Amino acid sequence: MASTVDASSRQGFKLSQLIYDTRYRSLTIQAIAMALLVLFLSWLVSNTVQNLSDLGKDFDFGFLGQRAGYDINQTLIPYTSGSSHARAAIVGILNTLLVAFLGCILATIVGVIAGVLRLSKNWLVARLMTVYVEGFRNVPLLLWIIAIFAMMTEATPQPRDFREGGTASMWLWDSVAVSNRGVYIPAPVWGPGSTALIIVFVLSIAAIIGFRRYAFRRQEATGVLLPILPVSLALFFLPSILAYFVLGGPVSLAYPELGGFNFQGGLHMRNSLIALWLALSLYTGAFIAEIVRGGILSVAKGQSEAAFALGLRPSRTMNLVILPQAMRVIIPPLISQYLNLTKNSSLAIAVGYMDARSTLGGITINQTGRELEGMLLLGLFYLVLSLIISGAMNVFNARMKLKER
């Protein structure tokens, strides 16, 4: 106490300096803000502690090790009702990541196509894409999810309609069945020798990368560009096809077949997954289309004219001049669309798809009564996911910034 008085009197410190001196003012304000925040948080915590003890609960993550006791209809890793809640949570997280991953891919494809076509000179196709974009952007995603789910379950035939003489038939030479129980597609069966086939395939991918490198180096040296696309395609298909026949067809397809009241064999994609996937992709695709369109439009017209005037063909102009510039504009909002899609996948609840929210944040909470812990973990999962994605975006932005004076 005495020392403070000493120190302040030496510098001629007055209490009012805390408010009016710019050196201390900001510190004072921050100290007050911090005190208020700490007060508020401790108020929340004490309330929570009080409420928990009133209810006779504690704060404990031990329930994660206990037996879950419920079934999950789509599991990417082995899981039974005897597995732990932690494992159920992981199954749910993987399901979230699966639909988010599939959704990002399809949304990108749909969005890029729609965005480019909206700029097309073709009047009809441009209008059609405008209708798609505006239609999906201006209607709630949830409505699209349940509408598509209703279409899958109400407007598709039942498995028994596929019987001999029934009203429904399978698509693509009897390999795909779209029924109200889900979509059945052929499943690959990995026979002996398939490891060799996979190795051949991986090697041919490596060869493509190597060839591209070589081609560009050769272009730098001689100016002549080898035909990259045809060679890459040939390298992609030929070795694998050859190996397939040499190895005597190690991989075969198991086709879905009608047995009893349902399809057997093949890969079963649940309607919940498909409806969620399609709705997320089409909805996000509409936003991506606008991003792509905006990105391409953001490149000034003079850029392509300058490239044309130099004698570059339109396709080269697109690849060398327009796209590299448009990408800088497109990629940051594109990544935040991916983030949105991932968060929106929590609407899985509308169709009963077993994602992280349904397992960890749903059934587990209901069965154990651990609302606080469960929601905390669930929130943490989404938070970490989005921090990772936005971190990647920041790195990209810093790298790609145009150099200006």
Added chain:
Amino acid sequence: MSDTHAQTARFVRESMLPEREPPLAEVGAVKWVRENLFSGWLNILLTVVSAVVIGWILLHIVPWFWNSVWKAGSLSQCREIRDEAFGPGASSACFAVITDRWHQLVFGFYPQTLYWRPVTALIVFLIAASPVLFPRLPRQALWFSAISPFIMFWLLWGGSVWAPLSVLLGIVLAYVAFRIASRFVSPVLAMLAGVAVAVLCWGLLAGPLTTDMSRILPIRLRAVGSDDFGGFMLSFIIGVSAIILSLPLGILLALGRQSDLFFINKVSVAFIELIRGVPLIVWLFTASLLLNYFLPPGTNFDLMLRVIIMVTLFSAAYIAEVVRGGLAALPKGQYEGADSLGLDYWQSMRLIILPQALKISIPGIVNTFIGLFKDTTLVVFIGLLDPIGLSNAIRASTDWNGVYFELFVFIGLMFFICCFSMSRYSIALEKKLQREHR
């Protein structure tokens, strides 16, 4: 050596050429069709493919609409009427469900005799919003906008007029206190004084005032509970109140994120990232499952209010990012100019920076509102009856069991009309701002 060419014609035009019509191949429908639909094989392919897609969609939708039944008491009646008119199994929409239940989809279970109240509230809202959205209207109208929330609250929930009035009184007193205090102390302290006065007023004065005045001058409307709210009305109330309430909070967060003060900056960033990193649905479950844990024991309040609080916090984080964009878009000279006039931080923000930054942020705020309005459908998962929740309820009745797409089409169309017109507005505003900036 000659620099000019022998053949270089000296040329002077005696009479100007008149404007001529382009050659026939260059005008009219023929050219339009050739250029826009059939120039090059890729274009032809696109035309054909999109024609096929459009045809396929129309083939499914048109008969469904064309044969639709608009007057029936139940789905089975609908089917009977259809069988009679178009033959059994014909594709036919049963829009009778909309004619029968539209009032539920719009108002939820709000008492039918009182529909004039939400409608009046909507009109009040539109009047109040117009001076904000259209700067050409007189600025005095903003006073009406400022008190309109209290009018709307009273119209919607009813009860004694004195309850909203005493809340309003608290705000007015707080403002007066702020003005007086700011003459003597720094703005931050003055603001604290204002807040203190408001809290005191609400805590001590509001309760007795309401009861006493209600006895003396009993002006009241029939009270309607939040449970009866539903449909588009509910979506609208949640969306609008969240966006209005989140504006001040969002602006503060944006200022915090721009601030040089380390602690304030980090807290703002943490709050914004935390809110934006977690899906709304998780926040809604938090509101319905966990909010009671965080509040003093025994507090238990309206689910709708809880949802509005949660959605407000949620949209504040998004608004903060929009406003931050607006702040960042201002030229640095504006900040320096404000500083050079000797204004302190709050003055320069209030008088110079924020008016401009908010103006450029309006399109972004409208877009946030569109997103929020669509997201209000998520409240169905915590038991509120938004349009989608009501569509489930309608389907659960025996009369309309099995009606799906008619309801979806109606709900989707309503959302589309609202969101599309708002997004047009925001695009128009953005264009206008761009023109002004040049």
Added chain:
Amino acid sequence: MSDVAHEMQTSRAIDRSQMQVSDEVAIQITDMNKWFGQFHVLRDIDLTVYRGERIVICGPSGSGKSTLIRCINHLEEHQAGRIVVDGIELSNDLKNIDKIRSEVGMCFQHFNLFPHLTILENCTLAPIWVRKVPKREAEETAMHYLTKVKIPDQANKYPGQLSGGQQQRVAIARSLCMRPRIMLFDEPTSALDPEMIKEVLDTMIELAEEGMTMLCVTHEMGFARQVANRVIFMDQGQIVEQNEPEEFFGNPQSERTKLFLSQILGH
């Protein structure tokens, strides 16, 4: 006359030894007409450019000057008449367009450098991908021309880091790297500050001194007097008057030309 032009005349004498006009036709435009929708932008244009000519095109804004020179390398399509460049007729045939574009260089009012590429990459892009020149060689050529426009030391910067005058000189170098036989300029100096105009005009004069065939839309009348061998005045999409610069400025014939000159020369 503008100050810049005065300065130029006193500062440096122009070496006319290489500026020779040959009998060879570089560009032949006959009866060319162009419409934008219903709007008749170019009307009955007849113009023959011989190799080595330096032609300045002037005229009020909106008279179709830009459209005319953009038609020459097919940035715009014409609807009637013929355009023959270096013996190649402009048609919708992609091969012809490619050939003509690699013969004809163009500089724009707003430079249109590629902001995502360095100065050097801007200059080597087209030689590598169109002319199929090895990278090393393309870079050598680029450095040669960058030295010529006096900015070799900026080669690894990005366009955004250069001043307007420097950017326009890079744009000229970029065109030259394709070794064109004809250069088109569309108001190359009108987006520049006065002190930068001179450096760009100097570069263009140097080009002229080496005998480049040039078609230049500009309102720099000093440049027109000193460098051009022909001045063309356009109005309402048509060529109203053309003459040698001395005659054109000293004794304009058409009323429109007189009016235009009095406005632009500020008398």
